[in-house]
Amino acid sequence: MAEHREKILVVEDEQHMREILNMLLETEGYQIQTAKDGSHGVELLEKEIFNLVITDIKMPGVDGFGILEKALQTSPETVVIMMTAFGTMESALEAMKLGAYDYIHKPFKIDEIRLIVKKALEKQKMQRQLSLLRQRTALEPDGNIVARSPRMKEILARLPRVAESRANVLITGESGTGKDLIANAIHALSPRKEADFVAINCANLPEGLLESELFGYMKGAFTGAAQNKQGYFEVADKGTLFLDEVAEMSVQLQSKLLRVIETGTFRRLGSTTDITVDVRILSATNKDLREAALNGSFREDLFYRLNAIPVHLPPLRERKEDIPALIEHFLKKRNKDKRLDKKALEMLMNHAWRGNIRELENVVERILLFSDGQLIRAEDIPAEITGECPGGNATASLGEGFELEPLLEKIEKDYLLKALAQAGGKKIEAAKLLGLSFRSFRHRLAKYDIK
Ligand SMILES: Nc1ncnc2c1ncn2[C@@H]1O[C@H](COP(=O)(O)OP(=O)(O)O)[C@@H](O)[C@H]1O
Ligand SMILES: [Mg+2]
Structure with a gap:
């Protein structure tokens, strides 16, 4: 119980008033520390985080404003209540503008201060829960990211801080380990979340097209450039650009990318005007980019720029x-x-x-x-999982109870199912996938009683 008690700091230079507050709040169950003047208050604020601070406004040396500033600076969540005496009402309102939670007149009634403190702490608690909740939902951009293994849990725990930073992130891992998912989550958790998340796959486009997609172009810059077009760098301004399969980028394009990162500016193809953008770059690869940088197929300087924060997703078999x-x-x-x-x-x-x-x-x-x-x-x-598939790690040994026929049937049945699944249940397409005529395919379905 004791460790859950909220911590309150009372800063008041009048001894009598200080003692009253101390006693009153202690009987309410709070943990109280008192400071006999402003500079003592600052000292305590540097040592500890308080849930709430009650401070007199007028004090010699560091006054209530100094305490307010220090409290908000060391712990923005801390609630500050100002005490005003006759003639300091204006200052109290001023303090509210600067971030004080409320003020109270001296002399005050005991119930008054009790209530104001209680309400302030309740509100603070609610806000904390709300922000936790927000963080959690942001972590679940579409449904959620499953993480039960220690390694994935650690990655997820790191994610909010990775997201908060503006440094570039390189996400590595085999195909299918969730690199896209993590890139999306980083953007969704980041201060850039209101701006665009723009993803481009560097392996899918021929070099020229990739370049014009990234940087945009002016009308007439090349055949087919019928009008001016913004590139992804412009679209992603203030947001996030996700370069998927970044290892596939040509060396020439790597140089251009490096220049944008270093200068924050680029030009549309066919333009002589520099465009300045603020873009955070996330990239992903299933290759060993460090190795590629060492053997010269990827620019080493670019590698370091992209890899400011590495995030490695382990293969599923390791988690x-x-x-x-x-x-x-x-x-x-x-x-x-x-x-x-x-x-x-x-x-x-x-x-x-x-x-x-x-x-x-x-x-x-x-x-x-x-x-x-x-x-x-x-x-x-499916048979490919159970290991009874040609080219798979079939473990059946010959002799002793081995039968070829059921094994072949299992394989055949499995491929029929696999093709059907891949074709979304369309039989004509599934037959094609297997290189079978529709008739023969249908015949086999009937043989295995597949509907
Ligand atoms: N931890 C996870 N929890 C839930 N779904 C995941 C997780 N990791 C990956 N997926 C899903 O698996 C599929 C492949 O993930 P993806 O991010 O496209 O992998 P990669 O980009 O590494 O090839 C996607 O449908 C994705 O939503
Ligand atoms: Mg991917």
Whole structure:
């Protein structure tokens, strides 16, 4: 109980008044410290964080304004109440403008001060809860980021501070580990959240197009430039630019990017006017960019600029504790009230997940497409997970009970399901995916009783 008591500092140069306040507030259950003048008050404010400060306005040396300033500077959450005597009313109003919470006239009634303190502390508590709540919802941009493993928890715990900084962030990790998701979350948590989050994939566009998308162009800058166009750097001004698969950027474009980072300015293609922007850059890669910088395929100076804050997402196989929660998350996302039996879960836990969370989500999707009932069993798990797939790590040894036929059937059935899932249930497309005629495909579906 004792450690939950709120801390109050009373700054008052009149001894009698100081003692009254001390006694009164102590009987209310607060933890009180008193300062006999302004400079003593400042000293205490430097040592400790108080929930609330009650200060006289008129004091020799450091006055109530000095205390207010110090309190707000060392701890913005601290509530400050000013005490006014005859003739200092104006000052009290002035103090309110500067950030004091309220003021009280001397002499005051005991109930009056009791109530004002209680209300102030309640309001402070509510505000703290509200800001915690805001932080939490910001962490969940679309549903949420599942994190049960110590490594993911640590990353999430760091995220608000990463977001607050304006330094560039390089997010690394294998494909499907959640780099996009984290980039989005960093922006959503950042002071830039009201401005745009602009994402561009450096691997999807040919060099020239990537350049004109990033920097924009003037009408006639090149064939096909029919009008002036803003680049992503302009659109992302005051916001965040996300360069996905940044390792794929050409060396020439790397130099241009470095220049923007160093000078904060760039030109549209075909323009001679410098444009100044304030853009924070998040980038992502599944390559070892440090290695690329060392062997010369990526500019080393750019690497350091982009990598001011590194965030590494471990592969799913190194954080298996996340798997059950992720499965649950994906089931819930699809409004499925299903769960896995022990064997099925074990299989999914032991898979290597080369495609990481993206692969896991796809597998969950496929399981759902074809499992009836509420319980998902081992038989519902696709063969590539169970290891009975050609090219996979098939473990069946020949001899002793080995049968080729059921194995082939299982593989065939599985590929039919896989194709159907990938084609979103469209049979003609699924047949194409397998290189089968529609007739033959339909025949096989019937053979395995797949609807
Ligand atoms: N920790 C996580 N919690 C919930 N969903 C996740 C998590 N990490 C990744 N995902 C989901 O997995 C998929 C792949 O993530 P993505 O961010 O696109 O990976 P990457 O950019 O690293 O290839 C996305 O649908 C994403 O929402
Ligand atoms: Mg991605």
